[in-house]
Amino acid sequence: MKNVVWLLCSCAFFVTTACAQNSVTIQADVWADNWFAFYLAETLIMEDTVPIATERSFNKESFRFEASYPLMLNFVAKDFKENDTGLEYIGTNRQQMGDGGLIAQFKDASTGELIAVTNSDWQCLVIHDAPLDKSCERSSNPTQDCSFSSQAEPAGWKLASFDTSTWPAATVYSEAAVRPRDGYDQVSWDARAELIWGDDLETNNTLLCQLVVESP
Secondary structure (H helix, E strand, O other), X not given: OHHHHHHHHHHHHHHHHHHHHHEEEEEEEEEEEOEEEEEEOOEEEEEOOOOOOOOOXXXXXXXXXXXXXXXXXXXXXXXXXXXXXXXXOOOOOOOEEOOOEEEEEEEEOOOOOEEXXXXXXXXXXXXXXXXXXXXXXXXXXHHHHOOOEEOOOXXXXXXXXXXXOOOOEOEEEOHHHHOOOOOHHHOOOOOOOOEEEOOOOOOEEEEEEEEEEOOO
């Protein structure tokens, strides 16, 4: 009986030790134009603290969280739009399409070792795209003239069991193209961290982006 107890305790110790070795405290920095929600698998870790309806809602968020490998890193990223036309400042002399952008880096909080960054390794599915005809940007009646494409978030997309093999790779953009500001310069970005979005900065309004990090 003592041998059985010792064996059970040894197994419990092994499992606990293995789990401890596989877990990490992660320091994350994220900047988005305009808004993001970050999930570890299906668990919401951080939502942009500035509401997307805020005009010029550019800001960075820095935060820490505990995780175990493999890491399912998931973003919902949105550019501001007034409605399904995809336009901003409708009815004013500033009426226009917006443009998005997302950059993030994840480091081991204890060692500073880089775990992941945004780059073309991420897969991003655009679930709201508008306007489909950019010429409607100057329309006096955009709700009539501007068409859009929209779909709901696929059920279970944040889980490892979901197949994202058909999702396109994120498109990488230069700082000149995105023109990041208000918080972007408050982060010492790793040189490998890149600004990403869908294939059209202007019309892609809502994206789902995912990266799986299998091991340290």
